[in-house]
Amino acid sequence: MTRAAGLDALSAFLSGPGADYAASRNTDRGRAAAPTTSALSPFLRRRLLTEEEVARAAIRALGEHGAETFVSEVFWRTYFKGHLETHPETWTRYRQGRDAARDRLAAEPGLRRTYERAIAGQTGIDGFDDWAAQLVAENWLHNHARMWFASIWIFTLRLPWELGAAFFLRHLLDGDPASNTLSWRWVAGLHTRGKPYLARRENIRTFTQGRHDPAGLDEGATALTEEAPPREVPLVPGDAAPEGRIALLLHLDDLHPESLPLGAARVVRVGGLIASAEEAAEPLRAADAAAMTDALARASAHFGCLPGPVEDGWAGDLPVVTPWAPAGPSAEALPTGCHRIRRDWDERAWPLSTRGYSRLRRGIPTILG
Numbered sequence: 290m291t292r293a294a295g296l297d298a299l300s301a302f303l304s305g306p307g308a309d310y311a312a313s314r315n316t317d318r319g320r321a322a323a324p325t326t327s328a329l330s331p332f333l334r335r336r337l338l339t340e341e342e343v344a345r346a347a348i349r350a351l352g353e354h355g356a357e358t359f360v361s362e363v364f365w366r367t368y369f370k371g372h373l374e375t376h377p378e379t380w381t382r383y384r385q386g387r388d389a390a391r392d393r394l395a396a397e398p399g400l401r402r403t404y405e406r407a408i409a410g411q412t413g414i415d416g417f418d419d420w421a422a423q424l425v426a427e428n429w430l431h432n433h434a435r436m437w438f439a440s441i442w443i444f445t446l447r448l449p450w451e452l453g454a455a456f457f458l459r460h461l462l463d464g465d466p467a468s469n470t471l472s473w474r475w476v477a478g479l480h481t482r483g484k485p486y487l488a489r490r491e492n493i494r495t496f497t498q499g500r501h502d503p504a505g506l507d508e509g510a511t512a513l514t515e516e517a518p519p520r521e522v523p524l525v526p527g528d529a530a531p532e533g534r535i536a537l538l539l540h541l542d543d544l545h546p547e548s549l550p551l552g553a554a555r556v557v558r559v560g561g562l563i564a565s566a567e568e569a570a571e572p573l574r575a576a577d578a579a580a581m582t583d584a585l586a587r588a589s590a591h592f593g594c595l596p597g598p599v600e601d602g603w604a605g606d607l608p609v610v611t612p613w614a615p616a617g618p619s620a621e622a623l624p625t626g627c628h629r630i631r632r633d634w635d636e637r638a639w640p641l642s643t644r645g646y647s648r649l650r651r652g653i654p655t656i657l658g
């Protein structure tokens with residue numbers, strides 16, 4: 290999990306399947322076939338590649354019209370982060386709901402059996418069981434399969450959505466708090482209230498090219514409900530980097546230190562904070578560690594200073610500067626008193642992400658301009 294690998298993957302996508310992305314992206318051809326999506330999200334999740342450089346590279350390679358659908362999908366990741374930043378109660382509710390659902394597993398044997406069959410891929414539902422096995426084995430699922438899986442989990446198996454979101458966070462290489470939590474809420478009909486995403490047999494049959502034909506799906510389910518949607522709060526402003534010597538603290542939500550807007554600050558010490566999701570399986574933790582090692586090596590070369598372990602007193606009397614960490618494990622693990630630097634991309638996009646995606650989508654030309 291390195292930036293160099295991400296750049297290679299970006300180049301391969303734009304010179305090959307990227308031209309057919311809009312037409313083919315919803316088709317899941319199966320585990321043995323080349324993906325119809327870019328498969329760049331593990332790099333974007335850790336910002337080994339930034340959303341901005343990927344979007345601009347796509348426009349250069351494919352033209353504005355040819356890149357339009359792909360660029361819009363890249364902006365979904367930015368949108369989810371901005372929406373969670375302005376609705377942090379969403380993340381709190383997810384964790385509370387997850388913990389409550391785990392308590393139910395201990396108290397309700399029937400629910401526990403259904404849950405255990407679901408994560409083991411033993412429900413008997415065609416497609417769903419294969420996706421569960423693929424998720425655990427490969428730490429990856431096609432985006433369309435994720436939607437089908439989540440819908441079947443919620444509306445056919447009647448399992449708490451928070452347990453499904455935690456299952457994804459445990460195994461997905463690209464899982465992050467914003468995209469994962471809000472995508473599950475969207476499928477459930479909570480993010481766009483009253484409008485659930487329902488997995489349909491014909492749709493699955495069509496977009497798996499006939500490989501899967503699941504019977505017994507609840508295609509007439511109603512959306513989940515909650516007393517009130519999470520409250521919107523003002524976007525907390527980012528900090529300016531202080532001038533002079535600083536210690537730079539990297540974390541898993543932004544591992545491209547070379548492009549951070551540091552102004553007149555001079556990095557003389559650099560460290561890395563690894564705060565993986567608490568559910569994360571070993572392959573994800575290994576990927577996080579490899580990504581951090583790569584970022585620290587690049588930071589050392591770029592700033593001309595050796596990285597050191599982050600422990601008490603690691604920064605001495607230097608001010609500590611860190612990239613902005615969206616809601617999630619990294620933000621919760623950052624020490625107090627850090628100067629949190631927000632990228633211009635987020636400054637422009639997040640204020641347009643407080644409601645539905647359409648507002649941000651309309652702003653894409655201005656943000657890119």
